[in-house]
Amino acid sequence: TQLLEQSPQFLSIQEGENLTVYCNSSSVFSSLQWYRQEPGEGPVLLVTVVTGGEVKKLKRLTFQFGDARKDSSLHITAAQPGDTGLYLCAHRAQKLVFGQGTRLTINP
Amino acid sequence: EPEVTQTPSHQVTQMGQEVILRCVPISNHLYFYWYRQILGQKVEFLVSFYNNEISEKSEIFDDQFSVERPDGSNFTLKIRSTKLEDSAMYFCASSERTSGYEQYFGPGTRLTVT
Numbered sequence: 001t002q003l004l005e006q007s008p009q010f011l012s013i014q015e016g017e018n019l020t021v022y023c024n025s026s027s028v029f030s031s032l033q034w035y036r037q038e039p040g041e042g043p044v045l046l047v048t049v050v051t052g053g054e055v056k057k058l059k060r061l062t063f064q065f066g067d068a069r070k071d072s073s074l075h076i077t078a079a080q081p082g083d084t085g086l087y088l089c090a091h092r093a094q095k096l097v098f099g100q101g102t103r104l105t106i107n108p
Numbered sequence: 109e110p111e112v113t114q115t116p117s118h119q120v121t122q123m124g125q126e127v128i129l130r131c132v133p134i135s136n137h138l139y140f141y142w143y144r145q146i147l148g149q150k151v152e153f154l155v156s157f158y159n160n161e162i163s164e165k166s167e168i169f170d171d172q173f174s175v176e177r178p179d180g181s182n183f184t185l186k187i188r189s190t191k192l193e194d195s196a197m198y199f200c201a202s203s204e205r206t207s208g209y210e211q212y213f214g215p216g217t218r219l220t221v222t
Contacts, residue, residue: 042199042213095153
């Protein structure tokens with residue numbers, strides 16, 4: 001089983017601050033995905049990164065896939081309360097294998 | 109926009125009882141999945157289903173679990189004799205194809221076993 005470790009597990013910051021959360025593994029992946037999950041809902045796909053070193057932007061969210069395709073990061077610029085949620089990285093094969101997530105809270 | 113739906117949203121049952129969790133996948137999707145998330149833990153794969161049979165299952169998916177597509181729209185997860193440790197959120201997902209295609213998740217059913 002290819003394990004994904006996410007850090008930090010919890011992060012609470014003030015509105016307007018920047019933050020980065022990480023997804024790490026000792027395994028090499030063909031791709032990694034980032035999901036966001038809000039309370040009472042299922043995970044929603046944000047992005048898939050495929051190429052080593054790839055950077056994808058989704059408004060204020062920047063996703064990067066490590067050069068060696070073993071890790072990924074999510075950077076949020078000027079965080080807003082609406083960014084609050086559980087951010088999950090996952091490896092996609094036939095099934096999805098998730099990390100344990102980073103629970104992000106943005107305080108107004 | 110098409111979405112995966114699940115019923116009920118919350119199910120409370122006594123230990124030893126059978127429960128059936130229901131899902132309606134997106135209509136043109138061919139691959140169906142169940143995942144579960146115990147409170148405070150990661151989302152875990154249970155089973156994938158294609159062409160009316162299980163294509164992959166995890167260690168969690170033991171003989172107490174079964175899945176069925178009883179008609180053209182529903183996809184169900186049955187737990188025959190629930191245990192306290194089955195308490196979790198159960199998510200159904202579907203995808204148009206396997207591997208390279210996005211899995212769309214339903215809102216989940218919260219199962220509480222007392």
